[in-house]
Amino acid sequence: MLWGLRPVEPRAAYGLAVDLLRRQIHAGLLLPAEKLPAERQLSDRFGISRVTLREALRVLETDEYITVRRGAQGGAFVTDEDRLCELARRRMLRAPAKTMRVVEFLTVNQMAAARLACTRRGPAEMKRMREAVAMMHAARTAPHRKQAEALFLLALGDATQNPLLARAIEDGLAELFLPYDTPSTSKTGTVALGEFERLLAALNSEDVDEAEAAMADLHRLLWDAVRRMGKAAA
Amino acid sequence: MLWGLRPVEPRAAYGLAVDLLRRQIHAGLLLPAEKLPAERQLSDRFGISRVTLREALRVLETDEYITVRRGAQGGAFVTDEDRLCELARRRMLRAPAKTMRVVEFLTVNQMAAARLACTRRGPAEMKRMREAVAMMHAARTAPHRKQAEALFLLALGDATQNPLLARAIEDGLAELFLPYDTPSTSKTGTVALGEFERLLAALNSEDVDEAEAAMADLHRLLWDAVRRMGKAAA
DNA sequence: CTTCATGGATCAAAATCTATACCATTGGAT
DNA sequence: ATCCAATGGTATAGATTTTGATCCATGAAG
Known part of the structure; x- marks a missing residue:
C-alpha cells in the first residue's frame, strides 16, 4: 500500500531566495530600514545570477517587505518599522x-x-x-x-x-x-x-x-x- | 549587518522525488520488496513528467534503494530486507x-x-x-x-x-x-x-x-x- | 504465440537560470 | 556646473531542466 506520496513542489531559485530573505526579516535578523548589499554582492552570496536575484527582490518589493531605490546611495532596503508591524x-x-x-x-x-x-x-x-x-x-x-x-x-x-x-x-x-x-x-x-x-x-x-x-x-x-x-x- | 545569508540550493524536481521516496523507505512506510506504482502513475502522483520521474528512479536504483524490472508484471521494487538492513x-x-x-x-x-x-x-x-x-x-x-x-x-x-x-x-x-x-x-x-x-x-x-x-x-x-x-x- | 502492461528511448517545445554587456539614475566629489 | 562612481534597469544569447508526445522493447500470463 502507498502512504502519502504527495506531489513534489519544485522551488525555483528565485523563490528560495525570497524565502531566505523573508525568514531573516521575520526572525528579526534584518532590521527595519536596513540596507541590503548591492545586487551584485547579494547574488554572489546566494550563488545565483543577478537576474534571478532581481526576480526575488521584485517579489519582496511587491509584498512590501523591501523598497528599492536607484542611484548612487540606492539599493534594496527593508521596509520601515511601522510597515513591518x-x-x-x-x-x-x-x-x-x-x-x-x-x-x-x-x-x-x-x-x-x-x-x-x-x-x-x-x-x-x-x-x-x-x-x-x-x-x-x-x-x-x-x-x-x-x-x-x-x-x-x-x-x-x-x-x-x-x-x-x-x-x-x-x-x-x-x-x-x-x-x-x-x-x-x-x-x-x-x-x-x-x-x-x-x-x-x-x-x-x-x-x-x-x-x-x-x-x-x-x-x-x-x-x-x-x-x-x-x-x-x- | 548581515547574518547568515547562505547560498541558495535549488533542488531539481527529480531530486525532490528522490528525497520523498527515500524518506518513505527510511521511515518504513514503504516495505522491503514492495512494488511501486507504474511510472506513468507515479509521475502523476508527484505531478512531474515521466521523464523526470525516471531520473529519480535511476538515482534510487544506483543507491540500491530500489530495483527495476521490465516486462509485464515488471516495475520498480523496493530493495529486499537484507539489502535495506x-x-x-x-x-x-x-x-x-x-x-x-x-x-x-x-x-x-x-x-x-x-x-x-x-x-x-x-x-x-x-x-x-x-x-x-x-x-x-x-x-x-x-x-x-x-x-x-x-x-x-x-x-x-x-x-x-x-x-x-x-x-x-x-x-x-x-x-x-x-x-x-x-x-x-x-x-x-x-x-x-x-x-x-x-x-x-x-x-x-x-x-x-x-x-x-x-x-x-x-x-x-x-x-x-x-x-x-x-x-x-x- | 499473442496480448498488453510495463519500462526504455527519442525529440521538439517551453520554462528557468546564467553570463555578459551596456544603459539610466543619483548623490557626492571636483 | 561637471564629472565620477556606485547602484539599479535592461537586453540577449546560450545552457540546463522539465515537459508532453510518440514509438520501441521486454516478458509473464493466458
Whole structure:
C-alpha cells in the first residue's frame, strides 16, 4: 500500500531566495530600514545570477517587505518599522491560532535546547550568546532587542550540537513574525533581559535545571505577550 | 549587518522525488520488496513528467534503494530486507553520533506530541492510531511492525493540530533509518506494542500524564535498542 | 504465440537560470 | 556646473531542466 506520496513542489531559485530573505526579516535578523548589499554582492552570496536575484527582490518589493531605490546611495532596503508591524499584524490576523502553534513548537524545542546546550555548548557558541546578551544591553529599540534575542536563540540551537534541533528553532523563529511594539515592551523587555542573563549564567556553569527554569520563565513572558496581542487584536 | 545569508540550493524536481521516496523507505512506510506504482502513475502522483520521474528512479536504483524490472508484471521494487538492513547499517556507521541526535530530537517532539494530542486529537486521527495498533497486532515481520509504528506516530503528530510539530516528527522518522533486525526484536517488540496500546488508551481518556509516561517508556525502549546497536557495531 | 502492461528511448517545445554587456539614475566629489 | 562612481534597469544569447508526445522493447500470463 502507498502512504502519502504527495506531489513534489519544485522551488525555483528565485523563490528560495525570497524565502531566505523573508525568514531573516521575520526572525528579526534584518532590521527595519536596513540596507541590503548591492545586487551584485547579494547574488554572489546566494550563488545565483543577478537576474534571478532581481526576480526575488521584485517579489519582496511587491509584498512590501523591501523598497528599492536607484542611484548612487540606492539599493534594496527593508521596509520601515511601522510597515513591518502592519505586515506582522495582518499575518497574525489571517491565522490567529497559527501563531500559538509556532510559540508552542518553539517552547518545546527551546526548553530541550536549554537543557542539552548546558553540557554540549562549545566556546564558539558561548561567545555568540555572550555577544548577543551584550547586544541586548546596548539595544535601545525594539527591533534591536528582537535581533539580539534571535541571535542568542540561534546560537543556543547550535550549542546543542543537534542539527535537527537547531533547524527546528531556526524554522520556528522564522515562522514567528511578531510586531515589534507589543512583545518586549519596556518593562517586559527588561525582565526578559534578566532571564537571558540567567540562562547564560546557567549555561556557563552547566546548571541544567537552572537553564531549563530560565527558559521556562522566558516562555512564560512570550506566552503572556502573545496572549495580550491576541486580545488586542480581538 | 548581515547574518547568515547562505547560498541558495535549488533542488531539481527529480531530486525532490528522490528525497520523498527515500524518506518513505527510511521511515518504513514503504516495505522491503514492495512494488511501486507504474511510472506513468507515479509521475502523476508527484505531478512531474515521466521523464523526470525516471531520473529519480535511476538515482534510487544506483543507491540500491530500489530495483527495476521490465516486462509485464515488471516495475520498480523496493530493495529486499537484507539489502535495506545493510544500507541502514552503512548509514549509521558513517555517522554514529547522528543517529543519537535524531532519536534525541524525536524524543523531545514526540513527548510533547503525546501530551498535546490528548486534548486536541480529532476522531480521524484516533481512527488512524487505532488502525495502526491493529496493524501492529497483525504484523508478523519486523518491517510490518515498523510500518505500523510509523503510521501511529505520524497520526500522533497530526493529532497535535500543530503543523510544525507534525513536520518535526515526520522529518525525524525519515531521518531515523534503523535496520529492521535489532530494534524491535521479539520481546522488545511485544513490550513496545503494550506501550502503544497504553498510549492509545491514554489518548482516548485524555489522560495527559499517562500519555506522556507511555511515550517516555517507548523512548526508553528506543534508546536501549539504539545503544545496543551502537555496541554491536563497535 | 499473442496480448498488453510495463519500462526504455527519442525529440521538439517551453520554462528557468546564467553570463555578459551596456544603459539610466543619483548623490557626492571636483 | 561637471564629472565620477556606485547602484539599479535592461537586453540577449546560450545552457540546463522539465515537459508532453510518440514509438520501441521486454516478458509473464493466458
